[in-house]
Amino acid sequence: EAGVVQSPRYKIIEKKQPVAFWCNPISGHNTLYWYLQNLGQGPELLIRYENEEAVDDSQLPKDRFSAERLKGVDSTLKIQPAELGDSAVYLCASSLGIAGADETQYFGPGTRLLVL
Amino acid sequence: GNSVTQMEGPVTLSEEAFLTINCTYTATGYPSLFWYVQYPGEGLQLLLKATKADDKGSNKGFEATYRKETTSFHLEKGSVQVSDSAVYFCALINAGGTSYGKLTFGQGTILTVHP
Numbered sequence: 001e002a003g004v005v006q007s008p009r010y011k012i013i014e015k016k017q018p019v020a021f022w023c024n025p026i027s028g029h030n031t032l033y034w035y036l037q038n039l040g041q042g043p044e045l046l047i048r049y050e051n052e053e054a055v056d057d058s059q060l061p062k063d064r065f066s067a068e069r070l071k072g073v074d075s076t077l078k079i080q081p082a083e084l085g086d087s088a089v090y091l092c093a094s095s096l097g098i099a100g101a102d103e104t105q106y107f108g109p110g111t112r113l114l115v116l
Numbered sequence: 117g118n119s120v121t122q123m124e125g126p127v128t129l130s131e132e133a134f135l136t137i138n139c140t141y142t143a144t145g146y147p148s149l150f151w152y153v154q155y156p157g158e159g160l161q162l163l164l165k166a167t168k169a170d171d172k173g174s175n176k177g178f179e180a181t182y183r184k185e186t187t188s189f190h191l192e193k194g195s196v197q198v199s200d201s202a203v204y205f206c207a208l209i210n211a212g213g214t215s216y217g218k219l220t221f222g223q224g225t226i227l228t229v230h231p
Contacts, residue, residue, distance in 0.1 A: 004159070031217065033217075033219075035219075040223065040224070041221075041223050041224070042120070042205050042207070042221025042224055043205075043221050044221070045218045045219065048217055048218065055217075056217070091159070091160070093160075095217075102165070102209045104162050104165070105162075105219060106162075107159040107160035107161070108159050109157075109158060109159040110159060
């Protein structure tokens with residue numbers, strides 16, 4: 001069974017440029033999460049989707065970040081414009097969405113962003 | 117709010133040594149507790165979990181017991197191998213309110229095991 005797929009794996013951009021990250025969750029997983037992981041820290045939730053609905057986006061900086069999951073499957077996270085402080089690893093995770101709040105979340109390998 | 121505190125790293129051990137990585141948490145109610153592991157170049161993987169007090173999670177020789185009285189979930193392994201070298205994250209989910217489905221992670225502990 002394929003795991004969570006993310007692309008690109010690495011991205012280098014100049015500040016003020018836009019950037020987008022793509023995630024394809026495990027087949028059949030209804031819940032999708034985007035996490036931000038700064039160097040030397042644990043991941044922090046940015047947004048959680050149940051199917052195509054964003055049910056928790058309280059930690060998403062909406063002035064520059066946006067996300068979508070139009071058909072309830074794959075998802076895109078966008079930053080426009082990027083700032084130096086956005087350099088981090090962006091992780092996508094998915095879960096079945098039927099087993100309760102503590103069901104296992106499966107993580108992708110992440111996209112490492114460097115803003116110059 | 118919820119928070120997780122892990123012991124400072126990095127931790128360096130010789131093969132077959134005993135491992136303990138301390139983890140304590142702050143949360144309201146009855147959170148579920150997790151240990152995730154991140155091997156070099158790979159994504160986070162669930163190592164083990166415990167959903168209620170006194171539960172013991174175990175996997176691949178690793179164990180952790182949910183201690184509500186001390187709000188702890190320390191990770192242990194009796195004999196580490198070089199292949200256990202990775203970053204270990206303690207995390208919790210609190211099912212109540214606005215924290216539903218949100219994993220709260222500690223800062224991670226780097227483990228290096230030498231032959």
